[in-house]
Amino acid sequence: AVPTTMPGLMRLKGGSSMPTWSDNPAVIKLREIAKNPYDLSAKDAISPARINMMQASACGLKLLYGTERVDEATIDALANLAKERDVFGKMKAMMDGEVINKIESYESENRKVLHTAMRDVFDKRNEAPAAKEASDLEMAELSKLKDWCNKLDKEKTFTDLVLIGIGGSDLGPRALYLALQGYKKDNRRVHFVSNVDPDDAAMVLKGIPDLSKTLVLVCSKSGGTLETLTNEQLVRDFFVKKGLDPKKHFACVTGKGSPMDNPAEYLISFYMFDYIGGRYSATSMVGGPMLAFGLGYQNYEMILKGAHDMDRNAISEKDVRKNLPLLLALLGVWNRNFLGHQTLAVLPYSQALVRFTAHLQQLDMESNGKHIDREGRFVDYATGPIIWGEPGTNGQHSFYQLIHQGTDVVPCEFVGFTNSQFGMDLDVKGTTSQQKLNSNLLAQSLAMAQGHITSNPNKCFDGNRPNCIILGKKLDPYTLGALLSLYEHKVAFQGFLWDINSFDQEGVQLGKVLANQFLDIYQKVNKGESVPATDNLSALVQQMP
Numbered sequence: 001a002v003p004t005t006m007p008g009l010m011r012l013k014g015g016s017s018m019p020t021w022s023d024n025p026a027v028i029k030l031r032e033i034a035k036n037p038y039d040l041s042a043k044d045a046i047s048p049a050r051i052n053m054m055q056a057s058a059c060g061l062k063l064l065y066g067t068e069r070v071d072e073a074t075i076d077a078l079a080n081l082a083k084e085r086d087v088f089g090k091m092k093a094m095m096d097g098e099v100i101n102k103i104e105s106y107e108s109e110n111r112k113v114l115h116t117a118m119r120d121v122f123d124k125r126n127e128a129p130a131a132k133e134a135s136d137l138e139m140a141e142l143s144k145l146k147d148w149c150n151k152l153d154k155e156k157t158f159t160d161l162v163l164i165g166i167g168g169s170d171l172g173p174r175a176l177y178l179a180l181q182g183y184k185k186d187n188r189r190v191h192f193v194s195n196v197d198p199d200d201a202a203m204v205l206k207g208i209p210d211l212s213k214t215l216v217l218v219c220s221k222s223g224g225t226l227e228t229l230t231n232e233q234l235v236r237d238f239f240v241k242k243g244l245d246p247k248k249h250f251a252c253v254t255g256k257g258s259p260m261d262n263p264a265e266y267l268i269s270f271y272m273f274d275y276i277g278g279r280y281s282a283t284s285m286v287g288g289p290m291l292a293f294g295l296g297y298q299n300y301e302m303i304l305k306g307a308h309d310m311d312r313n314a315i316s317e318k319d320v321r322k323n324l325p326l327l328l329a330l331l332g333v334w335n336r337n338f339l340g341h342q343t344l345a346v347l348p349y350s351q352a353l354v355r356f357t358a359h360l361q362q363l364d365m366e367s368n369g370k371h372i373d374r375e376g377r378f379v380d381y382a383t384g385p386i387i388w389g390e391p392g393t394n395g396q397h398s399f400y401q402l403i404h405q406g407t408d409v410v411p412c413e414f415v416g417f418t419n420s421q422f423g424m425d426l427d428v429k430g431t432t433s434q435q436k437l438n439s440n441l442l443a444q445s446l447a448m449a450q451g452h453i454t455s456n457p458n459k460c461f462d463g464n465r466p467n468c469i470i471l472g473k474k475l476d477p478y479t480l481g482a483l484l485s486l487y488e489h490k491v492a493f494q495g496f497l498w499d500i501n502s503f504d505q506e507g508v509q510l511g512k513v514l515a516n517q518f519l520d521i522y523q524k525v526n527k528g529e530s531v532p533a534t535d536n537l538s539a540l541v542q543q544m545p
């Protein structure tokens, strides 16, 4: 359990308008239900009627949750929890551009959270002044991007693009690009450099066919991230050594007014804004120029459209049984807080989603890995789970043993599609590869839920391993945008339920500060100055073989 007070840190004054977690009537009710949750392993516990009833659809995605340990009373209690924790009020405040990225009475980022405005560029736009201003600014960036894409298409000067960025300036955009290889533009390739490990850049640069036809897009919201600035320098140096002028090849995406906001250094500069969190930035200019270069502007627009439509589902659909992000969030809270499961495996049965779980790790764990609530009080309930996973069926031949028979229960979210992206499939022994893939997905879901008891304990499956399935027809740009937004809002809704701030990331600062102190020591070593072995940092540096 998470302590309510922490040694050396003060517990804070009360005054919250939100009842404490344990005082919420819905929490009390859910704890009662959790003493005897729905038994999926009982005979006939999973019936066709249950499968048909426990599903919800929006924006081309269907969520099947008959294999979760819930019954209708559980869903009703979860719906009450959503009401008591005012999740719709908080979601509206977010989408309207109220300053919600803050901790009351403490130094914090104090920002709006407006990633939804980045795709609110279609019809029925949010007229709240802050949201409107943000989407107007994004429309200007989008029209600049469209012109740039047309120019690149006409001039045909560039075939390759190297994106330099890390964290939110890499994971989401990279996951989306890799997910849509069936929609790639002919004769265009995108490469990614993120790690400050020099071998990352070296390997990418080695694989570029023609540097003279290569664009470099440096992407950093803050314009001050060590890894990105170092890699930019390294790649610039490489261009110069090959006799090429970086100014004719380098473009950037950064926050307005950041140290990188220096248009003279770049072919073109695109902007994002302080109200777009890194991990929520894939549908801002952080994702835009690279995705439009690699997949075409129209496909990028379809990603935005899918994301926007799911935004509408999240805010407008007040019935939790029809609101996909909220339903997924509530099922997650049920598994985390009431059934006590610490981790969540996200298992896409789609090779295209090979980096999607990695993106979700940042999205979810950086957002909801928090130990204080919005008033600065240490929470006495669990918050964000540990997210992990790999595409199936590969995972089945690796870690699924533990999921089926291990001593920890791992809730799973499966993602699958009826059709393949490339349509290159073959009927072997009466079924296609896609059907073989999907048979495995469905089999795993059912096996985890219902289990199988035999007299041989080694072959026993307890069942009651909760999971749900997210299904789409085909992983196209629209569906991918909807899937991205589904998870963004799942995470936001969970943060609202826990009453934490899902939009800052103070937890990554301490390591950065210490890394800079280590760099000072390395600098001294490089200059031949002596470093005293009397402090931990120097002692650790001297341990390097």
Ligand SMILES: O=P(O)(O)OC[C@H]1O[C@H](O)[C@H](O)[C@@H](O)[C@@H]1O
Residues within 6 Å of the ligand: 166, 167, 168, 169, 219, 220, 221, 222, 223, 224, 225, 228, 278, 279, 366, 505, 508
């Ligand atoms: O885009 P940048 O400012 O370079 O930031 C890149 C990343 O760095 C940080 O460490 C944060 O934890 C991430 O949320 C952010 O996405």
